Amino acid sequence: MYQRHSCLKPIIAAIFLILIATTATAFTFMPMSTTISPSGANSIASFRITNDSSQQIAITIKATTREIDENGNEINAPADNQFAIFPTRIVVQPNSFQNIKVQYKGNPSLAKEVAYRIIAEQVPIDFSQQQTSGVKVMFRYIAALYVAPPNVSHKIAVTKVEYGEQEGKKGFFVTITNSGTRHGLINDPVLKISGSLSTITLKDEALNAINGQNLLPGNVRKFFIPCEDAVPGKSYTGSLTAKIE
Structure with missing residues (x-):
């Protein structure tokens, strides 16, 4: 299903979803923008999830297409079939990190650059299973991924x-x-x-x-x-x- 939302001014965006739960945990996802080739050794992008909190967190990774209409609204659709993502679901231990590999598996003979989104989203799992009051902030990072053949240029x-x-x-x-x-x-x-x-x-x-x-x-x-x-x-x-x- 296609999704449409307002295109933010920066190339990248970190959207914070607030849910009612127990405690607050956070992570970082880098890089927020990268370019890879449609084939060969350079068709793989590496991302890193860092958990700086004292609790383990669960993260899912997915890919979407990226188009922008005349009024600046960004349109996204699932694109996981165009990428090999490993792993797609992970649990990151406290004060540690996990590397993610994203390899393009789409058309290897692109005539122009194609834009995608790589989304890292925290899953609301309470590992402690303790029921306490408070607010849990779920983090969602939306990175820009460009797949570009050689010698492309803007005009x-x-x-x-x-x-x-x-x-x-x-x-x-x-x-x-x-x-x-x-x-x-x-x-x-x-x-x-x-x-x-x-x-x-x-x-x-x-x-x-x-x-x-x-x-x-x-x-x-x-x-x-x-x-x-x-x-x-x-x-x-x-x-x-x-x-x-």
Whole structure:
């Protein structure tokens, strides 16, 4: 079943689920972003789960696909059949760690980079079997995994600008497309919007909606940029410069 949720600004996210139970335990999951090859020795990623608590914890590992729609919502579906994950279920002893191997088993002849999520989730098991009051915090880490063939690159550009209004504010609806073969993370963008007689330059806080966004290969994103100088009925074009990772 597909799942849809809001795409967070950073490449990675740690989501904390609070459940009623006994005591609180925690773990770390690293790295939170990595890239592997579609075949060969470099098709394997290594992750490490570290349990810094005084209690043993149970963890499950799974893989999902990763797509982002025009409005920035991330769509995920199970992808465990495209990976060999070992182990998928583990118990990590107190103050110790466990390494996880994730090997890509999908199409070995990819034409472009494909994005996935590797999710490590704590399972609510009370090993002590003692009934005490309190709150148990269950940790869920969502890491970014990219499977990339050689010589991929991003190609990010503004493909459409039009006047619009949102929540009572005038501005522009700006469409940005990544027509390349690799994801691109936009940092410190500067947007120039040109009309028939003038050019408007926007940057810094004016582009909070764009700054930090991750465009996957083939991704088309639409952003609303507030601007009091926007005029309805006029034709606009745009260009974007940024530090793109």
